Amino acid sequence: MVTTVTSFGRNGLSDWLIQRVSGVVLLAYTLFILWTVATGVDYASWKALFDQTWLKVFSLMALLSLVAHAWIGMWAVLTDYLTERLMGTTGNVLRLILQLLIALVLFVYMVWGVQILWGY
C-alpha cells in the first residue's frame, strides 16, 4: 500500500487544489509566451520584456507552479504504477529513488530559472 508521506501537501485535497491553481497559472503563462513569440520578437524587445518586474514575478509564479504541478503529477503516476502491489518491495524502492530524482530535477529547474530571470 502506498503511503501519502511523499505527497506535496501531505493531503489529497490540498494536492488537488494546488494542481488546479498551478495548472491555470501555467496555462496563462504558456499562452502569454506563445502570443509574445508569435507576434515576433528580436533580442532587444525580448530582453526588455524580461527586464520588467511584473514579468519576473509572473515567470517566478509559473516556475513555482511548474515545480508543484510536476511534483504532484509525477507522484500520482508513480504511486499508481510503481507500487508494492504491482512489483513487490522493488516498487517501493524504485518509486522512492525516482521521487528523489524528480525532486532533484525540479530543484535544478527552479534554481536555473531564477538564475535566468535575475542573472542576465
Next chain:
Amino acid sequence: MSEKRPVNLDIGSIRLPITAWVSIAHRASGVFLFVATAFLVWALDASLRSAESFAALQQLLTGPVAKVVLWAISAGLIYHSLAGVRHLVMDFGIAESMPGGVLSARIVIGLTVVLTLLAGWWIW
C-alpha cells in the same frame, strides 16, 4: 495507514473506454512535458543570455531536428492543456456523466489534432 483502503481495479484486465485513454495520455503527456521542460528552460537561458546566444538559438530552431522537437513539445502542451481544462470543467460539475465524459474526451482529441496540425503549419 489502514490496510482496508480500497485498491484500484486491475486495469490490465479491462477493455479501456475512450475516457481512460484520454486520462492515460494526459499522464503520459505530463511526464513528457516534465522532461521537455529541460529543453524549454535551456532555450529560455539561451534567448536571454546575450544577443549572440539569441541569434544562435534562432538559427538552431530553423533546423529540421529542432522543428520536430518543437512540434512534439507543442503537441504535448496542446494535449495536456486541453485535457487539463477538461478536468477543470468537470471540477465545476459539468459533463460528469458517462456520455458527457465521452463527448468531452472526443472534443479534446479532435481539438488536439486540429491545433497540433496548426502548430506544425506555423513551425514549418
